[in-house]
Amino acid sequence: MENRFGRFAVPGLVAILATLQAAVWILLQLKPTFIVSLMLLPPLVWEGEIWRLVTWVFIPNSFTNPLWMVIAVYFMMIISGVMDRAWGAFRTNLYIFGGMLSMIIGAMVFGSLALGLMLYSSIFIAFCCLVPNYEIMLFFILPVKVKYLGMVNGAILLLQFISSSEMRGPIFFSMLNFLIAFGPGFIKSMKHKAVVAERRSRFESANQRDTPHFHKCHQCGKTDVDDPHLDFRVTEDGEEYCTVCRPRQQSAPVA
Structure with missing residues (x-):
């Protein structure tokens, strides 16, 4: 697919989304009710408001605190550069658009909520899996490896999935692209570890017999x-x- 469609990939897509989120955040400070025009509401989409299939992605996670918005945009800029270098622009685009498509199908067909926060959570967890030992300055002070932040994020999503019936749909459809992208690799890694453990056990048993x-x-x-x-x-x-x-x-x- 990359050989055929790679020329259409958008470099720095995560950074572009972050910039658009910042612009929408400023717009919402001037007109808070404008958020209703951006939300993915299936009945209105069926009536012809098709822009909602895209604009829900631009809704910022925080509406009041400018500091959180600055931190979120800064962090997404970091994620954008790292993912483009690790995966390339085409695969990063495919992952993001696949997550958007999954959540749109969940909303339009199954009545699930389409929350930009869930999409960005799946992007963040993918980032943590790609570069688990990458260090960031949490609150610009404390150096933390992103794999620990990814574990915390994953644990929060799991608790929400168990405790809240309303969040099960958004979490499932937002993480579906992650399962498709990383699931086969995880299964292969587990099988490889099992084979290595079995070989090590046989080797140790043989050494004990030969002692x-x-x-x-x-x-x-x-x-x-x-x-x-x-x-x-x-x-x-x-x-x-x-x-x-x-x-x-x-x-x-x-x-």
């Missing part, structure tokens, strides 16, 4: 390497038995 031992129980096969606390004795039949097997061997009837 020289001084005592070996004639009945159970345990050695002083397997269990250093075992006591071995040679009985009347000339064989060596451990402390566990020796009483049973001594109590066995003699033919």
Whole structure:
């Protein structure tokens, strides 16, 4: 797809969305009721107000606090540059537009809420998975690796999904693109870890079997390497038995 449609990709798409959010935030300070014209309301879309299929993405997460808006825009600028370098503009565009399409389908077909906050949460979690050890200055003071912020964000979404029936639709449809993009990789990684663990276990077992031992129980096969606390004795039949097997061997009837 990138070979055929890569020339249509928009570089810095996340930064563009952040800029448009800032512009809408300023507009809402002048006319707060304008937000109704931007929301994705399916009945009005079916009546012909098709711009709502896009404008809901520009609604800012914070309407009153300018500091939060500045921090959000600054952070989205960082995310934009990192994702474009890690994925390229086309794949970043595909991820964002795929998330938008998923949420639009959820709203228009299933009656789910289309919240820009949920879309940006999926973008942020993707960013955390791409560069988990990337450090940011939280509140411009505290250096924090983004993987920890991603874990916190994921935990909040999970709690909201469990506790609020109204948020299950937005969370599911907003994270669907994340599951499609990262799910196969996670499954492959888990399978690889399981194979590595199995190989390591077999290797360690082989090493234990090859380790020289001084005592070996004639009945159970345990050695002083397997269990250093075992006591071995040679009985009347000339064989060596451990402390566990020796009483049973001594109590066995003699033919």
